[in-house]
Amino acid sequence: MSSTKRLWRWRSNPLRRQEDVIETWVVLAVWFLMAIGGAITGLVTVRSVEHEYAEQRAHRHPVQAVLLADAPPRIAGGWSTDGRVQGTVRWTAADGTSRSGHTLVGPGLEAGARVTVWEDGQGRLAPSAPTGSAEGHLEAALFGGAAALAVAVPVFGAGAIARARLEQRRMAHWDQEWDLIGRQWGPKTS
The missing domain is CATH 1.10.287 (Helix Hairpins)
Structure with missing residues (x-):
């Protein structure tokens, strides 16, 4: 054509x-x-x-925290899609200060349980682990x-x-x- x-x-x-x-x-x-x-x-x-x-991967890092109160058992319509529930934790920031805050933890954990939480560059709790590369x-x-x-x-x-x-x-x-x-x-x- x-x-x-x-x-x-x-x-x-x-x-x-x-x-x-x-x-x-x-x-x-x-x-x-x-x-x-x-x-x-x-x-x-x-x-x-x-x-x-x-940026998340560069600034978020895991820290060990202690659960301050018993976490509620898993309930229908919970806090997150993976079944975790809201809990209060205490951890030591990179600068050595003791901090506390709310984050998602496994259901049914007892007070005093050790959990891994994610901290941002300013020492605040991050809502979740950083998204992986892939x-x-x-x-x-x-x-x-x-x-x-x-x-x-x-x-x-x-x-x-x-x-x-x-x-x-x-x-x-x-x-x-x-x-x-x-x-x-x-x-x-x-």
Whole structure:
């Protein structure tokens, strides 16, 4: 197939309408924005999430803590998806000060039990262990894909709406032209 046949909407054609030219530009703009905008958004999101997880791995470290009160038994609709429950713990921070706080611990543990908790760079309890490297890459890729879709789907929808409106205009012009031509063909038989 020759290049002129592939680009038929671009060449001068007596049957080409203004809607055809507009539709061509709309389709090009939509594909460009979906591809470039989605890719850039996805990559920025991936880098941002991976950077956040790398920061967690660099600044969070495990410390031994002591449970101050009995942890409640596991209950339906508990505190976390892995069955852990809220408990109060005491630990010694890197600077030697004794600290206490609330964190998720195993259900049914008795007061005085030793548990491993995660501390951030400022000596505060972190909500969880840092995300591992492999898991972080996977989650970053999923977040990046979702961000790319969040850009691409509205752009595609806007393009579909624009094309539908152009199609309505095209059909309205066809109706007007059929009304003009129909009168020239004589009276209607039905």
